[in-house]
Amino acid sequence: MAKTESTFKNMLLTLFLVTFIASGTLGFVYEFTKEPIRMVEINKKNEAIKDVFPGFTNEPYQESFKVAAGKDSLTFYPAKADGKLIGVAVETYTNKGFSGLITLMVGFKMDGTITSIKVLSHQETPGLGQKIERDKSNFETQFEGKNPATFKLMVKKDQGNVDAITASTISSRAYCDAVQRAYDGFEAEKEKLENEKN
């Protein structure tokens, strides 16, 4: 077959066909993967909620709601057992990380006590700031069972109560900032949540 000549008509037609077929293919693949991707997202959230606040019987993901905080928003996942509110998992964030955004899931009992914290996403340095992840070091365990009303969410260098990760003070500070934001949001929304319970 002879090579198509580079005339205006040929070029226009070829590029149109190429992009047309490409967009058709992508549309098909997008439809095909939409559902699995959504399921993955939901599963990831559910896993994280279960990790920070076990023992609920409802579907916190379906009952979640967003509250504006700072430049972004916090997402609340109410955890209920037998229709009664037992706690909240709060998805929070901070921009103060060593390499940008860190998102956390923090579990609160209704009195404000932290049950557990899980890192959802971060870009911190592997081997240093990465230790904010629960399976990389025991940094997270010092928060468990503490109430931010009495436990000052700041690293010891800033006269707080948190033992920072060695050589990762910035990551530790960012972590505290995110937890503090979750706690502030939780305190502000507590009344509303309590009222919903009854």
Place this chain on the structure above:
Amino acid sequence: MNQWQNFSKGFLKENAVFVLFLGLCPTLGVTTSAVNGLGMGLATTFVLTMSNLVVSMVKNVVPDKVRIPAFIVIIATFVTVVELVMKGFLPDLYKALGLFIPLIVVNCIVLGRAEAFASKNTFLSSVIDGLGMGLGFALALTILGGVRELFGNGSLFGYKFISGDGMLLFILPPGAFLALGYLIMLMHKLKKRIY
């Protein structure tokens, strides 16, 4: 050149990373572990093979003056397919590779092979070339990732056999350059011995 030579040249003789020095951005960026290197390599292999296949099929239809935009659209389509499928079915790998998947589009190997090989050769040769080049790239990334994981973390493919932290330097960006430099030296020694 027979088809076996066509396939095997990607592994050592014309290896994309060690000899041609193409696609170094993902090479240095994602190879913090052997699994990441392998995943990135296989994703690139898929894109390379499919784009070579399509480009060799349409090479006579596409006019010369618009061949680059046409090839880029074809490549970008396959990259997006890989991204969506990986997001839906391999979320852990997707999380680890992150931004580097969309960046396959601008990986010079893919466009380089489309332009230098697939647009001049037959359908079969192009597919074999894409497969060989891609697997060679995957091999290089796996070796580099393996070396960095071994020294930096004391593990290989996530299986830990030295306890403790290892040499952190190898996981951090400078380690990528160091490890790549020494690997290139070794590969050239090996290449001289064979050819």
